[in-house]
Amino acid sequence: MNLESIPLQAFLIVSSALFCIGIWGLLNSRNAVRVLMSIELMLNAVNINLMAFSSYIDNNLIQGQVFAIFVITVAAAEAAVGLAILLSLYRNRVTVDMESFNLLKW
Amino acid sequence: MSIAITTQFICFTVLTLVVIIGALGVVLLESIVYSAFLLGGVFMSVAGLYLLLNASFVAAAQVLVYVGAVNVLIIFAIMLVNKKEDLKPIGDIKSRRIISTSICLTLLSLLIRVDLTNVWSLSSPQNSIGEESTIRIGEHLFSDYLLPFEVASVLLLMAMIGAIVLARRDVLSKDISTGLPVDQELIEKSSEPLLTNKN
Numbered sequence: 001m002n003l004e005s006i007p008l009q010a011f012l013i014v015s016s017a018l019f020c021i022g023i024w025g026l027l028n029s030r031n032a033v034r035v036l037m038s039i040e041l042m043l044n045a046v047n048i049n050l051m052a053f054s055s056y057i058d059n060n061l062i063q064g065q066v067f068a069i070f071v072i073t074v075a076a077a078e079a080a081v082g083l084a085i086l087l088s089l090y091r092n093r094v095t096v097d098m099e100s101f102n103l104l105k106w
Numbered sequence: 107m108s109i110a111i112t113t114q115f116i117c118f119t120v121l122t123l124v125v126i127i128g129a130l131g132v133v134l135l136e137s138i139v140y141s142a143f144l145l146g147g148v149f150m151s152v153a154g155l156y157l158l159l160n161a162s163f164v165a166a167a168q169v170l171v172y173v174g175a176v177n178v179l180i181i182f183a184i185m186l187v188n189k190k191e192d193l194k195p196i197g198d199i200k201s202r203r204i205i206s207t208s209i210c211l212t213l214l215s216l217l218i219r220v221d222l223t224n225v226w227s228l229s230s231p232q233n234s235i236g237e238e239s240t241i242r243i244g245e246h247l248f249s250d251y252l253l254p255f256e257v258a259s260v261l262l263l264m265a266m267i268g269a270i271v272l273a274r275r276d277v278l279s280k281d282i283s284t285g286l287p288v289d290q291e292l293i294e295k296s297s298e299p300l301l302t303n304k305n
Contacts (some may be wrong), residue, residue, distance in 0.1 A: 004138040005111065006118050006158070008228065014122050014155070016217035018129055020210045025133030030193050033138055033184055037145050040176060041129050044152050047168075053158040056228050059292050062239050065164050069134045072164075072171050073258045077221055077265030079176045083183045084272035090187045 011052035019045035032089070032096045036082050043075045118158060124151040138184055145176045163240040 018041060023039030023070045083089020090096060109117075128148040132141045149172040156165035182209050194200070235242060 005256060006114055008226055009124075011155070011159070012221040013218055014125060016214060016221060017126055019217070021126070021129040023213065024172040024176055024206060024210045024302070027210075028203065029133065033180060033187065034116065034133070034141060036140060036183075037132055037180060040145065040172070040180075041148065044149065047302075048152060050160055051156055051159050055153055055161065057226060059160075061210060061227055062161075062235070062242055063246065065161050065239060065243055066251050068161075068164050069167060070254060070258060072167055073262065076171050076175055077261055079179055081265050081272070082270040083179055084269040086183060087186060087273045094186050094189075096189075097191070097193060097196065098257065099196065105173075106175060 008052055008056040009049060015045040015052070018048065030098055032080075032098055032101070034085050035043065035098065036079065036086070039082075040075065041070060043078075047071055095098040114158060117154065121158070125155070138188070139181075142177065142181050144185055145180065146173050149173050149177060160237075161239055162237070163243055196216070206225045246271045 009079065022038045022042035022045060026035055029035045029038060050064040050068045050071070054068070055061045058064060086096070089101060092102060115121040128144045128151065131144045132148065135141050135144070149168065153165040153173075156162075156168060208265055
């Protein structure tokens, strides 16, 4: 194998696998904190995708890196608000089990 | 990137293995504390992948924001809500697992197929700005991405105020609608004070 650099597809496959692991964790976790962690994994997968495209396709104007910085900003805000909501829920329900958060179920 | 290609491949393989195995550990491990620390490892390896992609500024931002802030926040949340509880068993858990796993595998195969079959229009690596990417990001942030940059600052302010409002304890002494006194007792179990005199 005679390659000049790591192929773009390698990065894309890593980020696809990370995204799917995140979705699996989001669907299957009973613990609310683990759900938040899965969301962070998915956001990281998206960031890897953006960075790979910015480095391989747009390596002069690197707009993907700027977008990755915005995604990191929004992820930090999301984590703070999500954990505050989680604490508030825990204060009301005294559990972190996702199955017991059915306030909006009709 | 001035590293030899063999070194790049070795770094990429190691980082990928850490990312995938760490992410599987995050979602599969029984103990949530182990998951949180593995998540920190995953974030660090993702920062390593960014370094392989010539993006030192975003790698530094990833380490500072994710490992330094988000992961610490998650560990604090675990510390605050970590109560041993026996989860109620769900009747149809097996069918749920099968359906969700098949959905994830289908999505993964679809994404990998798109990754491998699409023809990407790669630009020539001669145009690469390499180490000047930090300067270029700064130029972007203060010229054509100025509005999103300012909106992001407002978003962070709103998130900060929202988190404080949501997470603080209720300080009202009376219920607004009924006028009855509000129960302000802490829900945590009252613990024995430390260093009590046993004799």
